[in-house]
Amino acid sequence: MSWRVCAMFLASAASSACTTQEGSVSSTAATTNAVGQAVALPAIDELRRLYARDPAAWPAPGLDDGVVHRELGLVPRPLRDEDPRLAARIELGEHLYFDGRLSGSGQMSCASCHDAELGFADGRATSLGKDAKPLKRNAPALLNTGLRQSWFWDGRAASLEDQALAVLANPAEMDADFEAVVAFLSSSRGYSERFEAAFGPGPIAMDKVAASIAAYERTFVSDGSSAFDDFLEGDHEALSDSELRGLHLFRTKARCLNCHNGPLLSDEQFHNAGLTYYGRELQDLGRYEQTKDPADVGRFRTPSLRNIGRTAPYMHNGQFDLDGVLNMYNAGMPRPPRRADQQDDPLFPTKSPHLQRLFLEDEEKADVKAFLSSLTERRRRVKPPAPLAAGDL
Ligand code: HEC
Numbered sequence: 028m029s030w031r032v033c034a035m036f037l038a039s040a041a042s043s044a045c046t047t048q049e050g051s052v053s054s055t056a057a058t059t060n061a062v063g064q065a066v067a068l069p070a071i072d073e074l075r076r077l078y079a080r081d082p083a084a085w086p087a088p089g090l091d092d093g094v095v096h097r098e099l100g101l102v103p104r105p106l107r108d109e110d111p112r113l114a115a116r117i118e119l120g121e122h123l124y125f126d127g128r129l130s131g132s133g134q135m136s137c138a139s140c141h142d143a144e145l146g147f148a149d150g151r152a153t154s155l156g157k158d159a160k161p162l163k164r165n166a167p168a169l170l171n172t173g174l175r176q177s178w179f180w181d182g183r184a185a186s187l188e189d190q191a192l193a194v195l196a197n198p199a200e201m202d203a204d205f206e207a208v209v210a211f212l213s214s215s216r217g218y219s220e221r222f223e224a225a226f227g228p229g230p231i232a233m234d235k236v237a238a239s240i241a242a243y244e245r246t247f248v249s250d251g252s253s254a255f256d257d258f259l260e261g262d263h264e265a266l267s268d269s270e271l272r273g274l275h276l277f278r279t280k281a282r283c284l285n286c287h288n289g290p291l292l293s294d295e296q297f298h299n300a301g302l303t304y305y306g307r308e309l310q311d312l313g314r315y316e317q318t319k320d321p322a323d324v325g326r327f328r329t330p331s332l333r334n335i336g337r338t339a340p341y342m343h344n345g346q347f348d349l350d351g352v353l354n355m356y357n358a359g360m361p362r363p364p365r366r367a368d369q370q371d372d373p374l375f376p377t378k379s380p381h382l383q384r385l386f387l388e389d390e391e392k393a394d395v396k397a398f399l400s401s402l403t404e405r406r407r408r409v410k411p412p413a414p415l416a417a418g419d420l
């Protein structure tokens with residue numbers, strides 16, 4: 028802390044009114060800073076003026092040393108595709124995404140757990156897998172999934188294609204028998220014609236299935252319909268006073284931008300947000316299970332916060348609502364100390380140093396929540412395509 032605190036709260040790093048951590052600040056709304064000292068937020072008119080600009084010229088954010096400044100912004104729209112093969116893959120992928128006949132039970136499709144009307148999640152704490160057995164983790168929303176850099180909460184899939192094959196093969200999930208899937212698809216005139224349009228002549232194979240599902244998933248892109256997007260596009264009345272204060276707090280005192288940054292509000296990195304439940308029933312070692320690096324114990328990939336209002340419940344285990352999440356962040360994600368038997372345990376999880384007590388007042392928490400709700404997009408209604416007949420070839 029030092030000049031950063033000034034930059035954070037004064038919203039103008041150049042102001043001479045703020046010189047040190049204890050320095051005086053000239054503004055109206057009193058609050059406390061991240062170390063519990065009294066500081067001031069700019070008054071709402073001043074905030075409106077400061078944010079009525081291109082994001083590159085917004086007030087300096089409050090970032091910890093070593094964090095790269097990636098500003099929030101509009102989600103890039105996919106280029107319109109002129110390639111007829113790609114259009115055919117997307118259409119084929121849509122059929123496959125909704126087709127429960129790919130699964131071992133004949134009943135479970137991607138849409139069972141990633142429903143467009145529920146923000147491409149399933150609304151459950153953790154999904155129900157095969158035979159309705161609860162899985163360990165919450166189904167992530169798939170909005171903008173094609174823009175991510177790794178997949179799954181622990182980043183264990185390196186591409187959307189790998190991810191699709193993994194869930195199809197997983198005996199606790201779709202439990203698909205790949206030979207049976209290929210035989211089923213090859214027996215269908217509708218599918219055979221579509222595979223040919225998408226890939227040219229040649230046998231149907233699982234890599235083509237995965238490529239088509241991935242092509243369809245890449246069309247799940249933010250549509251720019253949120254209030255925050257309108258604001259970014261220059262409609263500076265699109266955010267209410269509370270939402271705008273929330274945006275400023277998110278970038279400054281609440282420290283969220285340290286990890287939730289860029290257009291998707293995710294740095295695509297892995298952090299321990301304090302939810303390892305180490306040694307307890309809900310224990311989940313996160314990225315460690317993949318890398319076996321003790322530093323990765325309890326680390327999960329920062330989720331995107333786009334459309335967050337539609338994708339409750341939250342966190343990798345779906346244990347929280349939005350108030351619960353904000354209360355935990357405000358308290359600095361307190362963790363149980365090492366027990367006597369854990370003193371020398373190399374796997375004892377360490378929470379991210381970016382998480383500290385925030386001293387947000389109730390109204391400020393409400394402002395951050397209001398800002399998060401301004402990321403909500405128009406509700407999507409996706410009509411599943413009519414199932415293609417099988418066994419007619
Ligand atoms: C039984 C419920 C279920 C079904 C069916 C299901 N998923 Fe998922 N999906 C999940 C869960 C739970 C996760 C998170 C698992 C984890 O991180 O370990 C997930 C993760 C993902 C991710 C990673 C998202 C991210 O942000 O990292 C993608 C992409 C995805 N699923 C796509 C699909 C596709 C495509 C299908 C169909 C082939 C499918 N899912 C079928 C529950 C399901």
Ligand code: HEC
Nearest residue numbers: 281283286298300302327328329330341342343356379381
């Ligand atoms: C240290 C980096 C970091 C900081 C700082 C941080 N987050 Fe997170 N956030 C994460 C990670 C990682 C997760 C997933 C944790 C898990 O599931 O165990 C997460 C999860 C969330 C979720 C749940 C999303 C979902 O889809 O389940 C919300 C909401 C959220 N953060 C909001 C915020 C807000 C608001 C702030 C500021 C007060 C903030 N975060 C600060 C890294 C961070």
